Amino acid sequence: MSELDETRDWVERAVIGLNLCPFAKAPQIKGLVRYVISKTKSTETLLKTLSEQLLYLQSTAPLICETVLIVHPKALTDFLDYNDFLDDADSLLERLDLDGTFQIASFHPDYQFAGSEADDISNYTNRSPYPMLHILREASVDKALQGYDDPDAAADAIVLRNQETLQKLGKEGWSKLWE
Numbered sequence: 001m002s003e004l005d006e007t008r009d010w011v012e013r014a015v016i017g018l019n020l021c022p023f024a025k026a027p028q029i030k031g032l033v034r035y036v037i038s039k040t041k042s043t044e045t046l047l048k049t050l051s052e053q054l055l056y057l058q059s060t061a062p063l064i065c066e067t068v069l070i071v072h073p074k075a076l077t078d079f080l081d082y083n084d085f086l087d088d089a090d091s092l093l094e095r096l097d098l099d100g101t102f103q104i105a106s107f108h109p110d111y112q113f114a115g116s117e118a119d120d121i122s123n124y125t126n127r128s129p130y131p132m133l134h135i136l137r138e139a140s141v142d143k144a145l146q147g148y149d150d151p152d153a154a155a156d157a158i159v160l161r162n163q164e165t166l167q168k169l170g171k172e173g174w175s176k177l178w179e
Contacts, residue, residue: 054092
C-alpha cells in the first residue's frame with residue numbers, strides 16, 4: 001500500500017471512523033482534502049513545501065480545497081525533531097502573514113502529549129502512519145465551532161472526548177482497527 005493509500009485509510013478508519021475530528025468527514029467525502037506526499041529528507045525542503053501549500057491554500061477557494069495534509073515519511077521521523085520543527089512551521093505562518101488565517105495540526109507515528117507516557121493510548125489521537133502536517137483554515141475551524149457557546153471550551157472538550165474514545169478502545173481495539 002502506498003503512503004497516500006495508507007494515509008487515506010488512516011483518515012477514513014481513525015480520524016473519521018472514530019470521529020476524532022468531527023469536521024473531517026464532509027471535506028473528505030466532498031473531495032476537498034489535498035494530500036501531498038513529500039519524499040524529502042530535508043527539513044529545509046519540507047519547510048519550502050509547507051510554504052508552497054500555505055500559499056496554494058490561500059489562493060484557492062474552500063469549495064475547491066478545504067484543507068491540506070502534507071505527508072513526509074522520510075523527514076522528521078524522530079518525534080522530538082518533528083516537535084521542534086513545529087516552531088519553524090509556526091514562524092513560517094507569521095513570516096507569510098498567515099497566522100490567524102491558517103493553523104497547523106500535527107500528527108506523527110510516535111506522537112506524545114507533554115506529560116504523558118510514550119505508550120499512553122491517548123497519544124494515538126495524534127498518531128498517524130507517517131509524520132504529517134495538516135493545514136487548516138482558521139475560518140473553517142471557527143465556523144465548525146460556531147454552534148458552541150464557548151468555542152475554546154468546545155475544542156478542549158473534543159480533545160478530552162478523543163482521549164476518552166481511545167481509552168475505551170484500548171490498544172487491542174486500536175490494533176483490531178487495522179486488521
